[in-house]
Amino acid sequence: FWLEIYQADFSLRETSDNKLRGWRHLAVRVPSLEAAKVELESRGVAFPENVKPAGGGGRVLFFKDPEGNLLHLVERPTDFHA
Template identity: 50%
Template sequence: MRSPLLGGIHHLAIIASDYQVSRRFYHEVLGLPIINETLREARQSWKLDLALPDGSQIELFSFPSPPARPNRPEACGLRHLAFRVPALAPVLAHLESHGIAVEPVRVDELTGCRFTFFADPDGLPLELVEQP
């Protein structure tokens, strides 16, 4: 069922503690194409717009001395960001080839989908959901 008000997710914004490390992770390791990159001098902040295949975007920001994220596992607020993949195995092999630790694959008891978690450079939980 579709919402009569909302058309989908336009973007998700992430604040990085080390902009260059996170830029490399999202662009080079995860392979998200860069739409635009802007230095916002008044804020001493970079803004990087990255494209996802469905048309949505990730906005990656840098800010001087951002506060730490609340601890896992179940802090109030955004819980995790999930990416849909056609097959887990090649993505897991790619992540592991870049030294990224990935949790064991599990099966969601409600959907029957296989999934797993890994983290971005700041520990933001990222999920892969297999939907062939």
């Protein structure tokens, strides 16, 4: 699939609550962080951070898209239910 993110035509006031300001980051669930990382690196994506434990179980890997949006891959245990 293809996902595009567009900047809004308006701004919201500064707040400490990210839920009021819009989205903070986008997570994409993958079956294998290693396989996804290899695929994305082959397409020029850089990963400035190492894999970290994910809240609720599993692992995450953060990176930024070319526009600076924060994205992350998340690998969950097979028995994980959101």
